[in-house]
Amino acid sequence: MYHSARLTAFTPKLVTVFGEGYSLGRFRRDAVAGLTVAIVALPLAMALAIASGASPDKGLVTAVIAGFLISALGGSRVQVGGPTGAFVVVVFNVIAQHGYDGLLLATLMAGLMLIVAGYSGLGSLVRFIPQPVVTGFTAGIAVIIASSQVKDFLGLSMKAVPADFIPKWEAYFGALGSVQGVTLAIGVGSLALIVALRKWAPKWPGFLIAVVVAAAIVALLHLPVETIGSRFPNLPTGLPAPALPDVSLAKLQAVMSSAFTIAFLAGIEALLSAVVADGMIGSRHRSNQELVGQGVANLASALFGGLPATGAIARTATNIRAGAITPVAGMMHAVFLLLFVLFGSALMAYVPLAALAAILFMVAWGMSEHHRFIQLLRMPNGDRALLLLTFGLTVLVDLTVAIGVGVTLASLVFMMRMSRTVEIANGRSGEVREGESEEIDQRDALPDGVEVFRIDGPIFFGVANELLDTLRRIGRSPRVVILRMRRVPLLDASGVTTIEEIVRQAASANTRVILSGLQSQPRAMLERVGLGAGSERVVLCEDFPAALRAAAAITAASSGAAHLN
Structure with a gap:
């Protein structure tokens, strides 16, 4: 009985689905859902890659390789994976400090950590991370993502943008005199179009429409706006061959903390997304197998030169609303993206960076969970302090520090509250308690x-x-x-x-x-x-x-x- 239950717990949902019987009608629904999600993921993957300090093709490779494996090997029926906003800060810092090879090594290590965590049964432990910590660093990441896009949105003439939050904004204010009106108009127009489509046509792919419209305007009118092609003139086409990054003991030690942060964020976001999906479709995910699938996906993404990946809540919800019923939908989303990488990569060159900045502003707004943030500010002092401290450390210090301090402080607050419930x-x-016969x-x-x-x-x-x-x-x-x-x-x-x-x-x-x-x-x-x-x-x-x-x-x-x- 025990071995049977354990075998089930570590069986990918795809295997279970095929065991139930998979018909042509199911495939049609999953294919339509996969195409819908691919349309949403296409501009988002490029925008997140650029925000992370990488080239846009890295985001697409991640969405293809990791997105396929997260759905194929994960423990959720409808999870969609790929690059997400949660990784932007970590990836940017790792690339800045250790180069892109350092990021690939950290992602490989994170993948191994996730696999070990899954087979160790740690999937259920993630739910013990308190909400103020999750909301605090998620909102902090949102602020950092939005801050990183100000230069491209305004078209500021700056040689380099400082990595730290306060120096970054000091540099922005110092360069305000170089705002380019045309770039700002493209950015504001793209942002307005996305907001309008969300309000009046929520089923339409607002991100993709905004990118296509902005690219067409810039190309047809020959506007002096920076595009993907002007910033990345030598973008590769197709998928790269898999290869191992350079490995040394010194590099392993240098990126260890970043690898832990990537694994932690990947596990948290993937399982949160799986829980949201369960609520929407009335299913139940296998948390430990989900971690194993995430680990394998990150290993493969790093081997193909991609970014860290995890389950994406917004894309998973889009997948469900589009009619997905099995993991095949997520796999098809990766297949459609692969077709674009193989046959449409040249079109990326026309996309204005200001339009991608507008997309990331919307991503940051969604990540901020401002309603939940305000709600937690009304909680007792311990929860409020935990929220604000995690948020402040994420924005002003470092995400790794914020996670460590937040979880530690949360544990101390919990133990303090528990100690107050103990009576000697x-x-x-x-007095006699109900159901007891004591004197x-x-x-x-x-x-x-x-x-x-x-x-x-x-x-x-x-x-x-x-x-x-x-x-x-x-x-x-x-x-x-x-x-x-x-x-x-x-x-x-x-x-x-x-x-x-x-x-x-x-x-x-x-x-x-x-x-x-x-x-x-x-x-x-x-x-x-x-x-x-x-x-x-x-x-x-x-x-x-x-x-x-x-x-x-x-x-x-x-x-x-x-x-x-």
Whole structure:
């Protein structure tokens, strides 16, 4: 049974679909959906590549190679993959610091990390990344993407654009006198056309229409506007031959953090996209296989000289709305893009960069999730601080730092909140919970010389010291201390150490410790350190009445021994 379930968990959805039976009618629907998504992805792949500091053909290669494999090997029925805005900042920085070979090596490493993560069963862990962290760095990336397009949108005359956010904007303001009116008009017109089509004709491919119209105007009127052809005069056509980048230990160490960031972002965005797709089609993706598929796709993309790739939420949603029902639709989207790469690459030269900048402004606006951002600002102080800190670090420092600090701070905030839910009570006033038969006052039936404490909640390192301090405040040393632990679902290593310390201190004061109502996990943890059922250092009882009887017997024996002496 276990092996069968594991085999299913790591079976691509494409295999499952073909096992169900795949008809010509299904293929027609998937082919139409694939063509629709390809029309959307075509200008987007080029724009994202340029924004990342690469040539537009790299974006198309990524969409073809990685897009095909993400659909063919992934764990979702309708996922569409390719280059996305989340990678723009990371890719740009890696290329700037380590060259394009460094990016290919980082992408290869990220692909291996994703495969290992998938087969290790880490797909389910991604859902534990808190929303303020995801929204914070996504909104930060959106701001950086939009900022990177100001030069092309305005046609500014600048030798180089600084990489950092504040120096970048200082340079923009310094170059405002060189704004080119024609370029600005093309950019504003393209942006207005995209917005108008989204409002009045949402089913039309607004990005592609804007690019085609802008390219036609520039070409027919011979306008002095920078285009893909003028910036990249020697664009290759077709797909390159696969090749390994140069590998050395020094390079591996240099790009390790970037590879981790790429893998993290790819996993997060792919699984978020798969969850969105599940909600739209009423299906359920296989998260670990999705990570494996993403890993293989990134390996292949790097071998063909492409960019990092992941599941794209907007393209996946477009795929579903266009009628896709199986992974074949995503594979067909890659096939249609391949046809363009083989037979239409020359047309890229006419596309104005200002029109691509307008597309990326729209991408950044969609990524910003401004409604969710504003909503999270109304949350408690911890969530609000987490959101703003992650956002600020993403924009002003570095995406890797933002992710690390955001996740770490989120964990600390969570543990602080969890520690506040743990209650350590000695029963001087208590109440019966629904469905429980415990006494209202657990101290009523206590023999002389016995203290009792009831612990509600997990005992982990965030509350371990508090438990020890509470017990130290007893004052006098009782003959018996009962710890009621039926409501303790979890005991971590720090909690075990604390229980051991309590037992040790009690033994030095000639006090016995009784643990009552242990659940399976805490019992197993205590057995690992010799505090199990056979231990002479502690007494284990199934419930509180049994603990009271054991305490009475201990105190009676102690009194008898004292009387004899």
